[in-house]
Amino acid sequence: MSSKPRAVVVGAGPNGLTAAARLLKDGWDVDIYEAASTLGGAARSSTQLFADATVDLGAAGHPFGVASPAFRELKLEEHGLMWMNAPIEMAHPLDKAETAILWNSLEETAAGLGVDKKAWVRVHGHVVDGIDKHLANLLQPMLQMPPHPLHLVRFGLPALAPASLLGKALFKTEQAKALLASSAVHAITSPDRPFTAAFGILFGALGMSRGWPFAEGGTQSIVNALVSVIRANGGHIHTGINVRDLGEFGPADAIILNLTPRQVLALKGTNLPAKQVKQLNKWKYGPAAYKVDFLLNAPVPWKDSRVGQAATVHIGGSVEEISFAEREVAAGRMPKQPFVMVCQQFVADPSRGNTL
Ligand SMILES: Cc1cc2nc3c(=O)[nH]c(=O)nc-3n(C[C@H](O)[C@H](O)[C@H](O)COP(=O)(O)OP(=O)(O)OC[C@H]3O[C@@H](n4cnc5c(N)ncnc54)[C@H](O)[C@@H]3O)c2cc1C
CATH class of the missing domain: 3.50.50.60 (FAD/NAD(P)-binding domain)
Incomplete structure (x- = not known):
């Protein structure tokens, strides 16, 4: 034995x-x-x-x-x-503004956000710089002393807010607000809920440091x-x-x-x-996800060609539209315009052909 x-x-x-x-x-x-x-x-x-x-x-x-x-x-x-990164980590097309783009770089992402450049760096910069310490804090069991308490305090204050509210308070452009809110929806909840800013900041910072690879x-x-x-x-x-x-x-x-x-x-x-x-x-189960797979005979003809270079595309419109759709889902109703996450694996990994 x-x-x-x-x-x-x-x-x-x-x-x-x-x-x-x-x-x-x-x-x-x-x-x-x-x-x-x-x-x-x-x-x-x-x-x-x-x-x-x-x-x-x-x-x-x-x-x-x-x-x-x-x-x-x-x-x-x-x-x-082997991890495979696309040229762009995430793109968020908008009806009334230019597409919002999350690059694998804090500086490049901030440069695309016009007047929100400084505010974007202020909220994400320290998380991008200390991503491993933040992950060590956030991924450990909740009742233990965090290994990097000062990082947790710095991360914690803005992160307590709903992502939609933090976006409105910090940013002027639709792009910056949409990037933060739609990243937060990866927590499968409305960006109007408390603490969702934590997910938005963390997902964004991961994209700008390690990427959102396949x-x-x-x-x-x-x-x-x-x-x-x-x-x-x-x-x-x-x-x-x-x-x-x-x-x-x-x-x-x-x-x-x-x-x-x-x-x-x-x-x-x-x-x-x-x-x-x-x-x-x-235990209350969250809403289900609905997933569709497409086999394409050609890349998607996105209006903005940069969207075709993105690993993930968020289709959900403005922060208000995303919040409304997610509130509907939380209430058990199918929204007319749901928030959709599109993955374009073939953009990063040639072995994937044109499967979305
Ligand atoms: C549609 C969809 C899309 C997703 N997209 C992403 C994404 O893009 N990125 C990401 O990071 N995460 C994504 N996720 C979430 C991710 O897949 C899960 O977080 C992950 O799979 C959870 O892993 P797990 O090992 O905890 O459980 P699971 O993957 O659920 O595995 C549990 C296993 O337990 C087995 N099992 C259940 N009961 C028994 C039993 N009695 N005896 C023996 N075996 C049993 C099941 O068969 C199953 O294989 C997605 C999930 C879904 C459903």
């Missing part, structure tokens, strides 16, 4: 695989159980939808992936992962790299097993349930305290 501590991971999405890889690196024995026949959860890609073209079934753009301290520690690039060959490449680390370190992966009872897997020193609250509640053998069960029962 192994003298190593043993962990069981249920759910082989990117988070479960990352946890497994890190435990293996720390000397644990790890079994991973996945219900589907393929690994990766919402980070899988498929070549089955369109003739041979790779389609990302869920996640496509990876600002947090490329900047992830956990991924860096696992050296995923040594396991085949994984070469599709998001599945991230999953494949994680699986390669797991296999190289002796992990055991079991697919096609829909776990229903934790008692089936023998003794374990740690069990990681990489699942949603309802999925956890459906499991037998969790022995969760009553208080935690009550909290999980109260």
Whole structure:
């Protein structure tokens, strides 16, 4: 029998695989159980939808992936992962103003924002400069002392505001307001909500430092790299097993349930305290995302040709229009003009053909 501590991971999405890889690196024995026949959860890609073209079934753009301290520690690039950046990180076309552009540079982005140049640098500059320290603060468990408290204080004050309000207070141009608000919507909530400025600033700063890249060959490449680390370190992966009872897997020193609250509640053998069960029962799920894949016979004929050079395009109009659409979604209604995020993988990665 192994003298190593043993962990069981249920759910082989990117988070479960990352946890497994890190435990293996720390000397644990790890079994991973996945219900589907393929690994990766919402980070899988498929070549089955369109003739041979790779389609990302869920996640496509990876600002947090490329900047992830956990991924860096696992050296995923040594396991085949390659990040691919487009010439422009994000473009936001506007009806009544020039397209707003997020470049992989603070200076270039600010230069495109006219009178808002200084204000843009003031709110984003310190986050871009200290991006790793900010991520270390923000990605750690919330109840621990942050490793860089001064950075957190500086980040925290403007970030408490709704992104739409902070944009109105700081900026005069539609472009700067739209860049901040639409970046905030990546939190899948209305930019009118408190704290959304934090997401807007962070996503913008990631774009201007590390970019919003794709994984070469599709998001599945991230999953494949994680699986390669797991296999190289002796992990055991079991697919096609829909776990229903934790008692089936023998003794374990740690069990990681990489699942949603309802999925956890459906499991037998969790022995969760009553208080935690009550909290999980109260969990309110957010709105769903609706995703469409297109196989193109030519690049999109955007009015502004720069939009065709962008990894991600935000289609949602002005801040007011975005806020209205997201409020409708939050109220459970389908907006007439929803906020749409378009990923153009082929602009960064020639292996992706013309799949959007
Ligand atoms: C349409 C869409 C677009 C997205 N776009 C982006 C993007 O562009 N960029 C980005 O960073 N993120 C994006 N995301 C979010 C990203 O995909 C998720 O954050 C990520 O996949 C979460 O990983 P996870 O490992 O926590 O869970 P998941 O990926 O959900 O994986 C959970 C796994 O658990 C398995 N499972 C469930 N129950 C059981 C059980 N009882 N027994 C065994 N296995 C079980 C499931 O089959 C699944 O494989 C997107 C998500 C969606 C849906």
